[in-house]
Amino acid sequence: MSEGSRAAGPGPALTFLGGVGCARYLLETPGANLLVGCGLFAGPDALWRRNFSPGPGELHTADAVILPSAGLGHTGFLPQLVAEGWRGPVFATPGTAELLPVVLGDAAKQFEEDVDRWCPPGPAVPPFRTEDVTRALALVQPVEFGTLRQLDGAELEFGRVGGGLGAAWVRIHAGGRSVVFAGPLGAAGHPLLCPPDPRPRSDVLVLAAPQQPGDRHLPGRFAAAVHRAVRRGGSVVVPAAAGGAELLLTMVRDLMDAQEIPRLPVLLDSPAGSAGIEVHHRAVTERWHELRRDGRVSEPGGLSGPVPDRPSIIVAGLETADSGRVLRHLAALLPDQRNGVVLLGDPPPGTRAAQLADGGRHLKIHGRYVPVRAEVTALGGTGEFAGPAEVLAWATATPAPETAFVVEGEPEPSHALAKALHAEAGWCAVVPEEGERVLC
CATH class of the missing domain: 3.60.15.10 (Ribonuclease Z/Hydroxyacylglutathione hydrolase-like)
Incomplete structure (x- = not known):
């Protein structure tokens, strides 16, 4: 039939x-x-x-x-x-x-x-x-x-x-x-x-x-958020999981190469993100048919361990900020007004990322309320998903x-x-x- x-x-x-x-x-x-x-x-x-x-x-x-x-x-x-x-x-x-x-x-x-x-x-x-x-x-x-x-x-x-x-x-x-x-x-x-x-x-x-479509102005808006944090002497944390981390790090590399943001330490505190990048590199080597021929993923700047005492970019999952290592970084950075949080995409309602995007003044993390004094910048998608049209x-x-x-x-x-x-x-x-x- x-x-x-x-x-x-x-x-x-x-x-x-x-x-x-x-x-x-x-x-x-x-x-x-x-x-x-x-x-x-x-x-x-x-x-x-x-x-x-x-x-x-x-x-x-x-x-x-x-x-x-x-x-x-x-x-x-x-x-x-x-x-x-x-x-x-x-x-x-x-x-x-x-x-x-x-x-x-x-x-x-x-x-x-x-x-x-x-x-x-x-x-x-x-x-x-x-x-x-x-x-x-x-x-x-x-x-x-x-x-x-x-x-x-x-x-x-x-x-x-x-x-x-x-x-x-x-x-x-x-x-x-x-x-x-x-x-x-x-x-x-x-x-x-x-x-x-x-x-x-x-x-x-x-x-x-x-999904929320990509914003062609996103790299510039991201760069502006980084510059504001650097001027204050603070760091930027970006909740991102495997897949999103690859695109984010590639964008950061391009911005640094173009001298649109300073060359800051980049901490990828995500085993899933790091291993995902390794899989992508293997896909490039093996020439998987899914990849664009010019697609090249950046790697973090080799930083591991604790965040240094100077402005840095910290990438950690989950992107909803509901679980994972990102919570430790948010608990440490949110109370300090020098720091910044950059949110990508459109977080589901009720998640911690959505609370931050909606202007929440505090987050409950591991049983304690943490004040939100850091600057929160909500950006659109990084361009990996199709928009309505x-x-x-x-x-x-x-x-x-x-x-x-x-x-x-x-x-x-x-x-x-x-x-x-x-x-x-x-x-x-x-x-x-x-x-x-x-x-x-």
């Missing part, structure tokens, strides 16, 4: 189990249940604490997990699912498979450090530990871009989606129906990676809402699906994209509710 025609009977069913920035899509096919994405939640405390609770039963019905990218919003719950007893194959692109030990291993260490310093109300244990990551990684089976993998009556294919090494759209064909999961979409002008592959035809499209153009360049579901975004951009798909292309576009189940 060809794509676009209906299978006899109800066909596959799809349940939306994730939320903002969190991919968890359970596709029930005639032969197997496939979980696309197994991410962590980000946002207010009530949402963040869901990561510390057992996974919903639907996740445990999955016969296999498919990871669209290495980001925690796509992969971060996998070790906990494995710790709860799930066993099955995990499929990912080679790039994602290379980055998983970096991203998940660092997340496990950060969770353990956070619990040691301060445990919020609830179980005094992290969601998962390093040994859970090791067990999860043993289940991963890499699948090359553009190849077809058979899965108990279903067919799996990955295509480049951009935005990060290994990031992919996922096409699953089963029961005479085809579903494509795509997003977040990388920008066509990404400084390091090639543009996304065209969207394949499908009966159903699950499309991530657009680019997402719309990419989606509508291929014939319309029967239904498109806009996911993973805040309500406003999600509904705006759904409205644009309907108004400009005549699509049936829906923003699903968490837990909603539909037939494909």
Whole structure:
């Protein structure tokens, strides 16, 4: 039966189990249940604490997990699912498979450090530990871009989606129906990676809402924030995770080479960021097809250990500032008005990064309130993700699906994209509710 025609009977069913920035899509096919994405939640405390609770039963019905990218919003719950007893194959692109030990291993260490310093109300244990990551990684089976993998009556294919090494759209064909999961979409002008592959035809499209587009004035605004801190005799801290750290350090290198900012010490206090850069260098050496030929990632200036007693640039994850080593730097730098904090992208509401962007006068870090006296500068995206117009153009360049579901975004951009798909292309576009189940 060809794509676009209906299978006899109800066909596959799809349940939306994730939320903002969190991919968890359970596709029930005639032969197997496939979980696309197994991410962590980000946002207010009530949402963040869901990561510390057992996974919903639907996740445990999955016969296999498919990871669209290495980001925690796509992969971060996998070790906990494995710790709860799930066993099955995990499929990912080679790039994602290379980055998983970096991203998940660092997340496990950060969770353990956070619990040691301060445990919020609830179980005094992290969601998962390093040994859970090791067990999860043993289940991963890499699948090359553009190849077809058979899965108990279903067919799996990955295509480049951009935005990060290994990031992919996922096409699953089963029961005479085809579903494509795509997003977040990388920008066509990404400084390091090639543009996304065209969207394949499908009966159903699950499309991530657009991210905040890159700002062509961002390097200048970043440089201005650094100069202000240097004049005050302070340092700048930038919350950034793997992927974002690569672009940030490349921008810092370019600004220093152009003498638009002074040559300051640069501290990358992120094992995930450092290892991510090593993976990128290996990708350059091995000539991965995802990379632009002129894409070159900068490395930090060799600084390690404690922050020096002079103006510096400190890069540490997570970008939401809800966990990890960045909290230690924020606790140290925020009370001093000489320092600066630079926020990139559009942080999810309720996160510490969002509180800073909204002008919060204090942050609660490891059980203590820290006054915010440092200058906070909120900038746009670094240009790795596509904005609304680019997402719309990419989606509508291929014939319309029967239904498109806009996911993973805040309500406003999600509904705006759904409205644009309907108004400009005549699509049936829906923003699903968490837990909603539909037939494909």
